[in-house]
Amino acid sequence: MTILEDLRYTKDHEWIKLLEDGSTALVGITDFAQSELGDIVFVELKPAGTKLKEHEVFGTVEAVKTVADLFAPVAGEILELNTLLDNAEIVNQEPYASGWLVKIKLDNPAALDALLDAAAYHQLIGE
Amino acid sequence: MPFIVNTATEREEMLRAIGVGSFEELIADIPEEIRLKKALDVFPALDEPQVRKLLEGLASANRSTSDYVSFLGGGAYDHFIPVAIKTIASRSEFYTAYTPYQAEVSQGTLQAIYEYQSLICRLYEMDVTNASMYDGATALAEAVLMAMNVTGRAQVVVAGKLHPYNSSVLKTYLEASDHNAVIQNVLEDGIGSISALKGIVTGNVAAVVVQQPNFYGCLEEVEAIRDIAHANGALFIVSADPLSLGVLAAPGSYGADIAVGEGQPLGNPQNFGGPYLGIFTVKQPLVRKIPGRLVGMTKDKDGEEGFILTLQTREQHIRREKATSNICSNQALNALQAAVYLSLLGREGIRDVAAQSAQKAHYLAGKIAGIPGFSLKYTSPFFREFVVETPIPASAVIEQMLEHKVFAGYDLAVHNETGLLIAVTEKRTQAELDSFAKNLGTLK
Numbered sequence: 001m002t003i004l005e006d007l008r009y010t011k012d013h014e015w016i017k018l019l020e021d022g023s024t025a026l027v028g029i030t031d032f033a034q035s036e037l038g039d040i041v042f043v044e045l046k047p048a049g050t051k052l053k054e055h056e057v058f059g060t061v062e063a064v065k066t067v068a069d070l071f072a073p074v075a076g077e078i079l080e081l082n083t084l085l086d087n088a089e090i091v092n093q094e095p096y097a098s099g100w101l102v103k104i105k106l107d108n109p110a111a112l113d114a115l116l117d118a119a120a121y122h123q124l125i126g127e
Numbered sequence: 128m129p130f131i132v133n134t135a136t137e138r139e140e141m142l143r144a145i146g147v148g149s150f151e152e153l154i155a156d157i158p159e160e161i162r163l164k165k166a167l168d169v170f171p172a173l174d175e176p177q178v179r180k181l182l183e184g185l186a187s188a189n190r191s192t193s194d195y196v197s198f199l200g201g202g203a204y205d206h207f208i209p210v211a212i213k214t215i216a217s218r219s220e221f222y223t224a225y226t227p228y229q230a231e232v233s234q235g236t237l238q239a240i241y242e243y244q245s246l247i248c249r250l251y252e253m254d255v256t257n258a259s260m261y262d263g264a265t266a267l268a269e270a271v272l273m274a275m276n277v278t279g280r281a282q283v284v285v286a287g288k289l290h291p292y293n294s295s296v297l298k299t300y301l302e303a304s305d306h307n308a309v310i311q312n313v314l315e316d317g318i319g320s321i322s323a324l325k326g327i328v329t330g331n332v333a334a335v336v337v338q339q340p341n342f343y344g345c346l347e348e349v350e351a352i353r354d355i356a357h358a359n360g361a362l363f364i365v366s367a368d369p370l371s372l373g374v375l376a377a378p379g380s381y382g383a384d385i386a387v388g389e390g391q392p393l394g395n396p397q398n399f400g401g402p403y404l405g406i407f408t409v410k411q412p413l414v415r416k417i418p419g420r421l422v423g424m425t426k427d428k429d430g431e432e433g434f435i436l437t438l439q440t441r442e443q444h445i446r447r448e449k450a451t452s453n454i455c456s457n458q459a460l461n462a463l464q465a466a467v468y469l470s471l472l473g474r475e476g477i478r479d480v481a482a483q484s485a486q487k488a489h490y491l492a493g494k495i496a497g498i499p500g501f502s503l504k505y506t507s508p509f510f511r512e513f514v515v516e517t518p519i520p521a522s523a524v525i526e527q528m529l530e531h532k533v534f535a536g537y538d539l540a541v542h543n544e545t546g547l548l549i550a551v552t553e554k555r556t557q558a559e560l561d562s563f564a565k566n567l568g569t570l571k
Contacts, residue, residue, distance in 0.1 A: 066440065
């Protein structure tokens, strides 16, 4: 199970990656999450411009036999949706790369510090 | 299902099994004051021959469309039903089967539903049809809920004249939600006013709803209504009579986003009001928001064709309270009857039934309009049903026509309106139409 060192994680199995500008970040689901869900067939996201509170639902990811809510790791505004998600299986194939879900503008970049680091996420999923 | 009594011995055995001494002890927790202290006020016991005689006597008091010439419509129509439909639908494989939850062992039922969905898609010229809803009224109400869900808007505008029962089902469905806003457009000459509609539809409106033909049988100006709906970002919902589509444009061809309908005219008996069939169709972009069950075609691991329930992640057993709808069932047997009907009649047959119904209705309307004291209430174009004003109350007309073994029509006094709503199907002969008109001319 891949867990990248430079990302932050949530207990809901999302990852968040701070971009170079220091105020925007990409959000996706972890390799563990995609593997638990199985074949992902559809991703539904709230539109760009939506303001999110921490832990607010910003969409759903749909596999063949289940649906999971997506929770905002931190507060912010959705700037951009990943246009590659029309082929939802890329979330299975590259959960940390081209399978990212949304780009958000962070209300408070320091909020990331409160999230799990790679070691803590390792522990959460019991690896 | 037979009634099987419990003998005193069996009751004692059951009480013993659960460790209770007597029936009184079993109901000890029920307060004295709410218990019934006397014997049930029911009919004295009858033996089987007596029960049969009683029930046959009651049944023979019914007057059905096999005994009488029927001009009753208002949502349920007396179209001819080929006997092959009952023969196929009453096969035990279809007749006794429950909802096909287990796809692997329900291939026949699933295929029948798949064929139904495909035929309805072609008839309505829509992309996706679900496995069916309970009836036309619940299909319409579900369409409105779906539009509110998709658009995030709280109001719905009814552009013309819906069946009053559909309106009340719609209000019931919306009563418990946050969205309590059904706006009724004004009517002119029996149809929705386009100029008035322009002032009502705003950016808060989730959907504009129209029934075609409408409750009075009149044809609404659907294209103008569509333009107003779409210009305001609202979905356009059409409730269309499936048989009317033999001669009228299909909802999909004039821009319906959701099209629904009451499927009874397609090979389902009137049955004193049900069970009926709710038709529900959408355009492709809305497929993930459709309520109810969907049957899809797929291939198994050996590459063989097979049928499955598809997109189940929309449904309650997976999405729980976030499901697109509460409906987890369908009207499989009624949908099967509709599918067999459509298959038997084919494109030409459907067109023929619709054209004959329309022509005969117009012939009769012309005759009745010529009778002194009678007039057509509306001048708007109609399909197979129309409203006439009568020289004596419609209820009295209906009463007198019963003596001629004729159901004269539907009394609009039920809805606090004047007029008699008369429906004509392809089953009516010229002799029946002429005789009806002649008898209307000799009212007492």
